[in-house]
Each structure stands twice: as structure tokens, then as C-alpha cells.
Amino acid sequence: MLNRLWGALFLLSALACVWQWLWLGNDQIFALWLTQLFDMAKLAIDIAIGLAGMMAMWLGLLAIGERAGLIKLLSKALAPLFSRLMPDVPRGDPALGSITMNMAANALGMDNAATPIGIRAMEQLQRLNPTPAIATNAQILFLVLNTSSVTLFPMAVLLYRAQQGSAAPAEVFIPILLATCASTVVGLLTVCLVQRIKLWDSVLLAWFGAMMALLVSVVVMLAGYSTEQLQQGSSLWGNLSIFALIITIIAVGFWQKLPLFELFVDGAKQGLTTTVQIVPFLVAMLLAIASLRASGVLDGVLYGVRWLVEAVGWDSRFVDALPTGLMKPFSGSGARAMMLETMNSHGVDSFAGRLAAVMQGSTETTLYVLAVYFGAVKIRDGRYALSCGLAADLAGICAAIAVSYWFFG
Numbered sequence: 001m002l003n004r005l006w007g008a009l010f011l012l013s014a015l016a017c018v019w020q021w022l023w024l025g026n027d028q029i030f031a032l033w034l035t036q037l038f039d040m041a042k043l044a045i046d047i048a049i050g051l052a053g054m055m056a057m058w059l060g061l062l063a064i065g066e067r068a069g070l071i072k073l074l075s076k077a078l079a080p081l082f083s084r085l086m087p088d089v090p091r092g093d094p095a096l097g098s099i100t101m102n103m104a105a106n107a108l109g110m111d112n113a114a115t116p117i118g119i120r121a122m123e124q125l126q127r128l129n130p131t132p133a134i135a136t137n138a139q140i141l142f143l144v145l146n147t148s149s150v151t152l153f154p155m156a157v158l159l160y161r162a163q164q165g166s167a168a169p170a171e172v173f174i175p176i177l178l179a180t181c182a183s184t185v186v187g188l189l190t191v192c193l194v195q196r197i198k199l200w201d202s203v204l205l206a207w208f209g210a211m212m213a214l215l216v217s218v219v220v221m222l223a224g225y226s227t228e229q230l231q232q233g234s235s236l237w238g239n240l241s242i243f244a245l246i247i248t249i250i251a252v253g254f255w256q257k258l259p260l261f262e263l264f265v266d267g268a269k270q271g272l273t274t275t276v277q278i279v280p281f282l283v284a285m286l287l288a289i290a291s292l293r294a295s296g297v298l299d300g301v302l303y304g305v306r307w308l309v310e311a312v313g314w315d316s317r318f319v320d321a322l323p324t325g326l327m328k329p330f331s332g333s334g335a336r337a338m339m340l341e342t343m344n345s346h347g348v349d350s351f352a353g354r355l356a357a358v359m360q361g362s363t364e365t366t367l368y369v370l371a372v373y374f375g376a377v378k379i380r381d382g383r384y385a386l387s388c389g390l391a392a393d394l395a396g397i398c399a400a401i402a403v404s405y406w407f408f409g
Contacts, residue, residue, distance in 0.1 A: 009288040016295035033294040040290035043344060044283040048276075056271035058155050063267025065249040067258055072101070084203050085192075086138040088128065095124035099142055106146070118146060119376045126377040134381040135374065140388065141191045143373055147366040147389040148180070148187035148396065154361035158242075160340065161357055164348040170239045171232075172357045174218070175403040179362035181215055182399035187392030194384055286337045289323075293341070298323065318401045320345075320352035325359040325397040329366040329390060336360065355404040362396035 017033055020026040079100050082089075089095055098121035125139050126132060135143075154176045161169040192199055199208070253260050292298040302319055309316040321342055328335040342356040366389040374382055 006284060006288055010291055013288075013291035013295035013297055016297045016300075020296065029295070033291060036290040036294035037287055040286045040341075041283055043340075044279065044286045048279045052272055056268035058159065059271035060264035060266075060268035061246055061249050063270070064253045064258065064260055064263045067263055068249065068252045068256055070249065070252065076100075080203050081207050084201050085141055085188075085197060087197070088136065089125070089138050090128075093124070093128070095121055095128070095138075098124055102142075103145065118142075118373060122373045122377050126379075129377075132377070133379060135379050135383055135385055137195045139374075139377075139379070140383060140385040141188075141195070143369060143382075143385050144187045144191050144388045144392060145184070146373070147364045147369050148184040148392040154180075155242075157339075157357050157361040160336075161343075161348055164340070164343050164353075166348045168349075170242065171407075172354055172361070173239075173241065174233070174237060175354075175358045175400070175407050176361035178215070178218065178403045179358055179396050179400040181211065183363045183392045183396030185211065186395035187388060190388045190391050194388065286341065289337050289341050293345075315405070317351050318355055318404070321355035321359060324356040325400065328359065328363055328397070329393045335365070351404070351408050354408050355400065358400040358404050359397055362400045363393045366390060366393055 013033070017029045020029045079096060082096055082099050082103075083091055086096070086099075098118075102118040102121050121142060122139060125136065125142065129136050129139070154173070157172065157176065158169045161172065191197075197204075199205070250260065253263070289298070302322070305322065306316045306319045309319060324335050324338040324342060327338045339356040339360045343353040346352040366386070370382060370385060370389065374385075
């Protein structure tokens with residue numbers, strides 16, 4: 001799907017350029033198109049160079065945290081919850097351990113570790129599948145939880161904001177947390193209703209009650225704050241949370257007498273490798289987006305959406321960040337490129353730049369996750385997995401827009 005989408009974007013922009021040349025007499029359109037492509041290719045490399053050091057630092061720290069057993073600790077805490085949400089999976093089955101480890105890795109922002117663990121969990125769930133070509137209830141719920149992006153520390157988004165020169169990279173921390181909670185709750189409840197899971201179970205009530213209490217507490221605590229106070233508070237708590245996480249990782253590793261320096265270096269190497277792997281995808285998607293922007297297609301689509309929004313009397317500033325939200329269900333690299341392009345065009349600390357960052361952190365790439373996880377075990381019929389995943393995406397995007405207006409005015 002991504003291959004055809006990428007080609008279609010270029011062909012659409014080419015048709016728009018030819019139309020402008022023939023019907024509008026714009027002789028400079030081809031030069032502008034090429035200039036935009038060359039500039040965006042250079043921007044992708046500049047972003048990758050700036051990102052390499054921060055990726056190395058973060059993955060180096062996470063290597064220490066993984067060796068120190070922090071993921072296993074989170075896995076034990078989540079195990080009772082998943083045993084209720086997946087009653088068809090026997091207690092003590094290895095799949096539950098892999099599922100909780102996957103969720104723990106996602107919560108810590110360890111995407112590189114979460115994906116292989118998630119594939120292993122899907123394979124273990126497939127052992128229990130009586131009809132291998134059709135997804136089970138447990139597999140669908142696990143996939144929707146992944147697509148809803150249960151992330152407590154959206155480090156990738158914060159790193160991109162820092163690399164782009166944001167004055168306060170962590171000010172989107174609380175908005176992302178609220179938006180991703182909304183997508184997770186909607187995705188989880190949608191699956192539970194379809195599967196008729198007993199939500200009144202004491203363990204489930206305790207977990208859902210705690211989640212809702214946390215969200216309500218945050219909303220009530222921030223209700224009386226001004227826009228400036230909200231931004232300052234989000235930046236403070238975001239920085240404080242990340243500071244506490246880093247110190248906790250190092251302190252636990254030091255207490256366990258782990259080879260901290262060696263583990264950090266090994267993780268940092270993986271961070272550099274990850275950055276190199278990202279660059280080709282980043283260049284490809286930024287070039288496609290640049291072609292759309294230069295040809296006028298992207299501006300034309302946004303103009304139409306903005307006209308409709310203003311026609312009903314709504315504020316239209318969110319429209320500039322909408323490409324990130326619309327691309328997110330289809331392509332993670334595409335959404336990341338849209339976010340970076342929005343930051344580059346409007347400013348990293350503009351309303352559109354902040355909203356694009358919140359959208360990027362609010363959900364996961366539904367179609368990609370579905371293709372990778374179901375494809376790994378050769379499931380052809382995902383039943384209602386896609387609709388539930390898209391419901392979570394829609395909730396995350398709507399929550400991102402609402403929260404961004406609340407925090408950033």
C-alpha cells in the first residue's frame with residue numbers, strides 16, 4: 001500500500017504542475033518543484049544528523065533500563081489486567097508475558113524493542129488460534145492496544161522538537177499524554193463492547209477507575225490555568241518526568257552494579273543504527289510531501305478544508321496540522337515527515353507545529369501495525385480489528401485538536 005501511495009503522490013503532483021503550466025501559464029512551476037525537492041532532501045539529512053546524538057543517548061539509557069529489569073517489573077504489574085482482557089488465553093501462558101513486555105516497552109517509548117516483542121506475542125497467540133487464517137479476540141485486542149499508542153514517554157516526538165530548535169520541547173508532554181489516553185480508552189472500550197468482555201470485573205474496574213481518576217485529576221488540576229500557565233506546567237512536568245526516568249534508570253543500574261558504561265555504549269550504537277535506518281524513509285516521504293506542496297496540491301486540499309471549517313464558524317488553525325493526523329493511520333514515516341514539514345513551514349513552536357507533534361504522539365500507524373502483526377502469522381481475516389483501530393485513531397486526533405486548543409490557545 002505504501003509503495004502505491006508514494007508513487008501516487010508524485011504522479012498527482014506532476015499532473016498539478018502540468019496543469020499550472022498549460023492552463024495558468026506558470027513557466028516557473030517546474031523550477032520551483034525541483035528546488036523544493038532539493039531543499040527537502042537537504043533538510044532530511046540535517047534532521048538525521050541532529051537526531052543521531054539524541055537517539056544514541058536515549059537508546060543507551062534504555063539499554064541500561066532493560067538490563068536492570070524495569071520492563072519485566074512493568075510486565076508483572078500489567079499481567080493481571082491482560083489475563084482479564086483476554087479470557088481465552090490460559091493463565092500463565094507465555095503469550096501474556098510477551099504482551100505485557102510489549103506494552104511496557106511501548107510505555108517507555110522503546111519502539112525498536114516493542115515491535116519484535118509484539119510479533120513474538122502475536123505468534124504465541126497464534127498457537128491458540130483454532131482457525132489460523134482468522135484473527136482471534138485476543139489478537140484483535142492486542143493489535144488495537146498497539147495502534148492506540150500507549151506511550152507514557154513520547155521521547156521520539158520530544159527529540160524531533162528539540163532538534164528543530166523548540167524553546168520548550170517538553171511542553172507537548174501533557175497534551176500528548178491526554179490525547180493518547182483518549183485513543184487508548186476508546187480503542188479498548190470499543191473492543192470490549194464488541195467482544196462483550198465483563199467490564200465490571202474487580203480488576204478491570206480498578207484499572208479503568210485508576211485511569212479515569214488520573215485523567216479527571218489532571219483535567220481538574222489544570223482547569224483554572226491560563227494558556228501560559230498550561231504551557232509552563234506541561235513543560236515543567238514533562239522535563240521533570242523525563243529527568244526522574246533517566247535518574248531512576250541510572251540509579252537502579254548503579255545499585256545492581258551493572259556495567260553502566262558498556263551497556264550505554266551498546267545501546268548508543270543501536271541508536272545510531274536506528275537513525276541510519278530512518279534516513280531513507282524520511283527522505284522518501286519528505287520528497288513526496290515537498291512535491292505536493294510545490295505543485296499546489298497540498299495547499300489546495302487544505303484551502304478546501306479550511307473553507308468548509310470557516311463556513312460553519314469554527315476556528316481553522318488546526319487545518320495546517322491536519323496532514324499529520326490524516327497520514328498517521330497509513331504510514332508512520334509519512335506522518336513523521338508531515339509533522340516535520342509542518343514544523344519547517346510554520347515554525348516548531350507555532351500552533352500548527354505543536355498540534356502536529358501532539359497528533360504524532362497520540363496514536364500509532366494502524367494499517368502498518370495491522371500489516372506487520374497479522375502478516376507475521378499469516379492472518380487474512382482481521383474481522384473488526386481495522387474498524388476498532390481507526391476508531392481509536394479518530395479519538396486520538398480529535399483529542400489532540402481539543403487539547404492543543406486548550407493548552408496553546
